[in-house]
Amino acid sequence: MSEKLRFEEKPRVAPVATRRKVLEAAAVLLDGDGYPSVTIEAIATNAGVAKTTIYRWWSSKAAILLDLFDAIGDERISDPATGDFAEDLKAYLKSLLELMSGTIAGEAAAGMFAEVQSDPVMKVEVCAHFSEFRQIVLNQIVDRAIASGTIRGDLDRRLIEDLIIAPFWYRLLIAHEPMSLEECDAHVDVVLTGIAS
């Protein structure tokens, strides 16, 4: 004890087996009867896990959905790096579309945002997490385009990235009519050239 006290980092995450059972049960429910059927009690039952166990490792339903969202999305969106900015963006949007429409990640996101409206603490966490999630790859793509002079360097980064990505989430989470693959392409083209004649 010659050193300062070490507050050892306890593993504040669920044991893998438990986490796997819980997230899988949540995914099955979400995929089956949709978001309304995703309740803590249903998850517990379907996972063959006690409700108390869930509350030991997750603070709320939003936390579970966020965890699930991450588990699905992790390492599924990679940088296309085709060498062409437009192609990169199109590939990026399409892989995002595939993930969000082809899996339950989209519904997890929708449920997540619904949940945090009544939970200020998780709200900032989810928003921060979501923002980070969206930026990891997009940032790299935009970085290259700015460095190579493909796109204007005088614009605010956020403005650019929102312009690219906002319609995607808007269609998915608000309009509930996800973009099609063709619309992804068309969207990228018009973002580049603008709508003016």
Place this chain on the structure above:
Amino acid sequence: MSEKLRFEEKPRVAPVATRRKVLEAAAVLLDGDGYPSVTIEAIATNAGVAKTTIYRWWSSKAAILLDLFDAIGDERISDPATGDFAEDLKAYLKSLLELMSGTIAGEAAAGMFAEVQSDPVMKVEVCAHFSEFRQIVLNQIVDRAIASGTIRGDLDRRLIEDLIIAPFWYRLLIAHEPMSLEECDAHVDVVLTGIAS
């Protein structure tokens, strides 16, 4: 009874006094302690109205929020018609911003979308309503711009309008960091010219 039976249209809306009391109470709650405090029972208490009365006229909390959203937004967004497309768009976005950030309309919208995640029936209604709401004025502005040749006529209408409006809603409802007035201007400019060098 020589005529066909007439199924007279009963007035399926609440009497004005009741509606006013309920929506006002909902607004006060939303403005005060935020969305989590907006419960049917709290609305009833604050409005000095019995819960049964509320259920007589509204099918769910989402219906109340939708009604409130309309009541606030109705006739508050007018067509600027300045003669200049960019100016029209900027004025439009700013008045929308003022409405959504300066009143509780934004929070009503957020609560509305959270609510309908667990209510498939209201979900389509809210989405349709919301889509209509957003288009009334924007459509006119875009119409004029296409007619006058200010913007390209070869683009999909939805693509154009989503590009304009999606970042606004994305920032407001998902990122929970509404655009600033300056960002509205900058956004319109870049939508027109694109981000390419």
Place this chain on the structure above:
DNA sequence: GATAATCGATACGTTGCGTATCGTCAACAG
């Protein structure tokens, strides 16, 4: 083989939703 962490089961209190019942009150028509 002891200690600690994790777990399942169960019970509990609470909130909020949505329904049912019933007596009251006001408007309005005959």
Place this chain on the structure above:
DNA sequence: CTGTTGACGATACGCAACGTATCGATTATC
């Protein structure tokens, strides 16, 4: 003036889900 109708308030339910507490059993780890 009286009867009918429509809206209302009060109250009581039943129910689902949340989140907490307790406690004995199980597993892992040293």
